Amino acid sequence: MKVISNSPEATEEIGFKIGKKLKAGDIVRLYGELGAGKTTLVKGIARAFGIDRRDITSASFTIIAEYPVNPPFFHIDLYRTSAGADLDNTGIWDCIGPHSVCVIEWAEHAEDELPVDSLRVTINDMGGDQREIGIEGRDEKDWDYL
Ligand SMILES: Nc1ncnc2c1ncn2[C@@H]1O[C@H](COP(=O)(O)OP(=O)(O)OP(=O)(O)O)[C@@H](O)[C@H]1O
Numbered sequence: 001m002k003v004i005s006n007s008p009e010a011t012e013e014i015g016f017k018i019g020k021k022l023k024a025g026d027i028v029r030l031y032g033e034l035g036a037g038k039t040t041l042v043k044g045i046a047r048a049f050g051i052d053r054r055d056i057t058s059a060s061f062t063i064i065a066e067y068p069v070n071p072p073f074f075h076i077d078l079y080r081t082s083a084g085a086d087l088d089n090t091g092i093w094d095c096i097g098p099h100s101v102c103v104i105e106w107a108e109h110a111e112d113e114l115p116v117d118s119l120r121v122t123i124n125d126m127g128g129d130q131r132e133i134g135i136e137g138r139d140e141k142d143w144d145y146l
């Protein structure tokens, strides 16, 4: 399904609604160009797990930020890894699993290695503050009300 956001706040709210539907074991793959709004969406997703939105930042060097909530929440940003590179020494495989929630920016850099059964969210900059947000995977109909 697709929704249109007209502001950063609206994108965050969509993230919050997505977050409310996530459970342990879920992986969210985020796609979209630089500045599309991926981190903005993550702030909303994280808020659904009780994480302060201000604690979600654009990582400068960190690839993984871990939040000790229940279930454990991982914000992973693969921007600085190159597509197809060996991700074994990034530690991301220690984060992904049945007991955690992982949200991954620049998921295309790990494309074939991530479990197929994950939610894909694509943000397209339509100009100005408008963003088209596409959500696919895991029970498509569940997202219709967003
Ligand atoms: N509708 C919107 N949704 C989200 N962000 C928006 C929107 N309109 C404008 N913006 C602006 O676009 C920028 C999005 O930045 P953000 O860090 O979330 O992008 P990103 O996709 O994570 O970028 P990066 O690839 O660098 O990590 C912010 O400056 C935000 O204020």
Ligand SMILES: [Mg+2]
Residues within 6 Å of the ligand: 038, 039, 040, 058, 105
């Ligand atoms: Mg970002």
